[in-house]
Amino acid sequence: xxxxxxxxxxxxxxxxxxxxxxxxxxxxxxxxxxxxxxxxxxxxxxxxxxxxxxxxxxxxxxxxxxxxxxxxxxxxxxxxxxxxxxxxxxxxxxxxxxxxxxxxxxxxxxxxxxxxxxxxxxxxxxxxxxxxxxxxxxxxxxxxxxxxxxxxxxxxxxxxxxxxxxxxxxxxxxxxxxxxxxxxxxxxxxxx
Amino acid sequence: xxxxxxxxxxxxxxxxxxxxxxxxxxxxxxxxxxxxxxxxxxxxxxxxxxxxxxxxxxxxxxxxxxxxxxxxxxxxxxxxxxxxxxxxxxxxxxxxxxxxxxxxxxxxxxxxxxxxxxxxxxxxxx
Numbered sequence: 330x331x332x333x334x335x336x337x338x339x340x341x342x343x344x345x346x347x348x349x350x351x352x353x354x355x356x357x358x359x360x361x362x363x364x365x366x367x368x369x370x371x372x373x374x375x376x377x378x379x380x381x382x383x384x385x386x387x388x389x390x391x392x393x394x395x396x397x398x399x400x401x402x403x404x405x406x407x408x409x410x411x412x413x414x415x416x417x418x419x420x421x422x423x424x425x426x427x428x429x430x431x432x433x434x435x436x437x438x439x440x441x442x443x444x445x446x447x448x449x450x451x452x453x454x455x456x457x458x459x460x461x462x463x464x465x466x467x468x469x470x471x472x473x474x475x476x477x478x479x480x481x482x483x484x485x486x487x488x489x490x491x492x493x494x495x496x497x498x499x500x501x502x503x504x505x506x507x508x509x510x511x512x513x514x515x516x517x518x519x520x521x
Numbered sequence: 522x523x524x525x526x527x528x529x530x531x532x533x534x535x536x537x538x539x540x541x542x543x544x545x546x547x548x549x550x551x552x553x554x555x556x557x558x559x560x561x562x563x564x565x566x567x568x569x570x571x572x573x574x575x576x577x578x579x580x581x582x583x584x585x586x587x588x589x590x591x592x593x594x595x596x597x598x599x600x601x602x603x604x605x606x607x608x609x610x611x612x613x614x615x616x617x618x619x620x621x622x623x624x625x626x627x628x629x630x631x632x633x634x635x636x637x638x639x640x641x642x643x644x645x646x647x
Contacts, residue, residue: 359549362551366551392555473535500528500531507527
């Protein structure tokens with residue numbers, strides 16, 4: 330691709346690039362991948378996927394997105410749309426593992442991990458590691474991929490109440506952790 | 522932290538994904554996969570068309586269709602000529618002209634091709 334062509338594509342809005350991609354322009358779709366690839370991979374890693382599998386899943390998600398890009402009408406953001414595709418692909422993959430369902434349905438009663446060293450900055454990735462797998466997945470789906478509780482329940486094939494309680498427990502743990510980090514930051518600001 | 526505050530903070534933190542250092546390489550690998558899929562699809566369609574064409578042509582030859590078509594054509598040409606003469610006697614120049622009935626067939630053929638193109642375009646638009 331020439332530099333001029335790359336410059337032209339980089340100046341276009343996501344919706345314009347998506348409509349070019351819908352007409353078969355793979356270069357335009359490449360520009361969308363360049364813009365949103367990192368966010369989609371980061372979401373998958375935050376859902377608990379290891380780095381290489383996250384890249385693999387993100388690639389599959391973008392390929393699926395290209396095949397159905399004509400369905401993207403620009404109601405939400407393109408990044409959000411692909412994140413939903415990626416999150417659902419992740420769920421399908423883990424659902425092949427039958428043990429997951431039982432793990433998700435059983436409430437995890439582990440204690441909230443102790444707050445981190447207050448000197449460290451507020452880190453979502455670290456905070457998410459303190460959640461049980463079910464809580465982490467539900468929180469990531471609802472706040473990272475933008476799914477509603479009902480959509481997450483449908484995607485996970487779980488009762489709505491179960492998803493809501495996973496999210497609630499996850500939020501409580503995150504509040505404790507992020508709150509303590511926030512307080513520590515405020516305290517440092519006050520002392521400084 | 523209130524629940525709403527935590528929710529907003531979470532949405533904000535999830536949206537702040539760090540830019541990967543290999544973002545360009547990742548995009549290129551996706552594009553390579555797309556290109557491979559595209560090329561494979563074209564080869565597959567081409568091969569399917571070739572096989573279909575060969576089978577169709579062999580069936581046409583084996584069924585002696587051309588001689589049958591010739592007979593049907595001369596019969597229908599007679600019907601068409603008489604039809605055209607009845608409907609528009611002044612169109613005799615077309616049938617009796619230097620090209621004769623072949624010109625009528627040619628026009629009809631072109632009309633069918635044009636209709637095919639229009640139909641293809643409509644399907645593409647849909």
